[in-house]
Amino acid sequence: MKNALIIHPVVLCGGSGTRLWPLSRQSFPKQFVPMLGGKSLLQLTLERVAGLGPQVLTVSAEEHRFMVAEALDLAKVNGPLILEPQPRNTAAAMALAALWAQKAHGDAALLLFCPADHHIPDGEAFSDMVQGGAVAAQAGAILTFGVLPSFPSTAYGYIKQGAQRPDGSCKVxxxxEKPEADKxxxxxxQGRVLWNAGIFLARADTLLSALxxxxxxxxxxxxxxxxxxxTETTAAQKTFVRPESNSFCQARSQSIDYAVMEKHPDVVVLPFNGQWSDVGSWNAVAALQQPDAEGNRVSGQGLVHGATNTYVHAPHRPVVALGTHNLLIIDTPDALLVAHPDMAEQVKDVVARLNAKGQPEALTHRKVARPWGWYDSIDRGERFQVKRIGVKPGASLSLQMHYHRAEHWIVVKGTAEVTVGEKTFLLSENESTYIPIGQVHRLHNPGKMELEMIEVQSGNYLGEDDIVRLEDTYGRR
Incomplete structure (x- = not known):
């Protein structure tokens, strides 16, 4: 499709995704989880908006910057990353993006704000919808997009449409707000209502004036x-924009809906006829799978027998649902959720209770993403911890030391370049080395395939904060 106007997509990558626990957690929210065909919702969103403009601007938390950068690479998309020092909801995130775009592209820059975690399978229909709203936005309206409702959902907000305008949009x-079932x-x-999709199109100066x-x-x-x-440009040609923290943290935390949309006189809406989901609950995730004749949906290694209307998410091991009815079963390596579909929206309340009890599974996965790869904590005792570590080709961990733990490294796949003190040497598969407490060391993957190794830590303190970085490719301290 050839675009009539240049539109600058802005993908908002915030959000904790607590309603999809235990798959989505604060350290690895749902927008980064490979969920559909091996792709994350963020990657799919980037691919969907890539053809609308020359670059895609993303706004995310500092701690998620490398996951956003990786998604940009996988989607073959370029653009700067604005890194919020603290979460301040969508109004502040959109303000940062509009200020950057105004300086880079001028007052009249048309900005399309998209959440990173929505599923819209028909990219062409989406692009047509956006272009169809460009006239209204260019004329100074703030345009929002609504989805034609297919059932009386209590999980979405609604938009009541007013009179139609000559440009094809309708006044809001x-x-x-999210209604009770009877409402x-x-x-x-009553008709003439749409689900609020949380997607907006506006000129930079229009949004900033409204704010x-x-x-x-x-x-x-x-x-x-x-x-x-x-602003920092990395060796990997990624541009990180870091707003000054003290000033930004003074901003009130509020959604753009409350801060502007519900008050502004010139807000208009266009309906979207295509398939859309905010993937905001396990019911919504289950609906993405085709059911069998008994209404069961299975993802991964799940098996149902004598069951009806049961969803099983089992990516890591066999999970059997025998004779179940109306259940959601979500399995991960370190947590299991079994829920009735009517309670799917209350998962976030359970996460809050787990967090209050200090359960680490409320916030972090056993497997943790890092800019150089990942690690998986597979076992732990009073004075030891065992991890599987994967290092991307060409990547390096920081030059570092630990005050409280020693480490044993065993290579199980690929080749490792190891620095211990003044020595640097190679380790091949089935070879190992020992890192004493207090010794400066580094791990590098010089090969073209992923390096995988087993790390056995031993000592009186095994926390992730026992690390002194002397040199780091990724700018961490």
Missing amino acids: DQFI AQELLL SHWAPDILHPCQQAMTAAV
């Missing part, structure tokens, strides 16, 4: 933060 008469049914019977009027306590700290922002 009312934003309606949702009533809304559908200045309705939410100056959000915009002004963002302006100060971007004025003092630090």
Whole structure:
């Protein structure tokens, strides 16, 4: 499709995704999880918006920057990454993006704001929808997109459409919060309502003017933060934009819906007829799978027998549902969720309880992504911990030391270049080495295939904060 106008996509990569626990966790939210055909929702979103403009701007948390950068590479998309020092909801994230775009492309830059974690399989229909709204946005309206509802959902907000305008959009008469079931049914019977998809199109100056009027306590700290922002271009040609932290953290945390959309007089809406899901609950994830004749849906190594209306997510090991009815079963290496579909929206409450009890599984996976690869904590005792470590081709861990632990490394796949003190040497498969407490060391993968090794840590303290980085390719401290 040939675009009539250049649109600058902005992908908002925040959000903790607690309703998809235990698959999605704070350290690895749902937008980064390979969920559909081996691709993450973020990668699919980047691929979907890539043809709309020359670059894609992303806004994410500092701690997720390398996962965003990897998704950009997988989607074959370029663009700067704005890194929020702290989460401040969508109004502040959109303000940062609009300020950057205004400086880079001018007041009239058309910005398309998309959540990173939505599933829209028809990319061409999506692009047509966006281009169809460009006239209204270019004329100074803030355009939002609504989805034609297919059932009376209580999980989505609604938009009530008003009079149609000459440009094909409709005035927004009312934003309606997530309703109770009877209210949702009533809304559908009334007609002229859409699900609120949380996708917006506006000129940079239009959005900034609206923020200045309705939410100056959000915009002004963002302006100060971007004025003092630090920009870094890495060796991998990734541009990280870091707003000044103290100023940004003064911004009020609020969604763009509350901060601007529900108050601004010139907000319009266009309907989207294509398939859409915010993948916001395990019911929504299950709906992405084709059911069998008994209504069962299975992902991975799940097996159902004598079951009905059961969803099994089992990517790592066999999970059997025998004679079950109306269940969601979600298996991960370190946590298992069994839930009735009617309670799917309450998963976030369970996560809050686990977090209050100090359960690490509430926030982090056993397998943790790192810019150089990953590690998987496979066993732990009072004075030892065992990890599987994977290092990408050409990647290196930091030059580092530990005060409280020694380490044994055994290579099980690939070749490792190891630095211990003044010595640097190669280890092949089935070879090992020992890193004493306090010894400076580094691990590098010089090969063209992933390096995998087993690390056995021993000592009186095994926390991840027992690390002194002397030199780091990724700018970590």
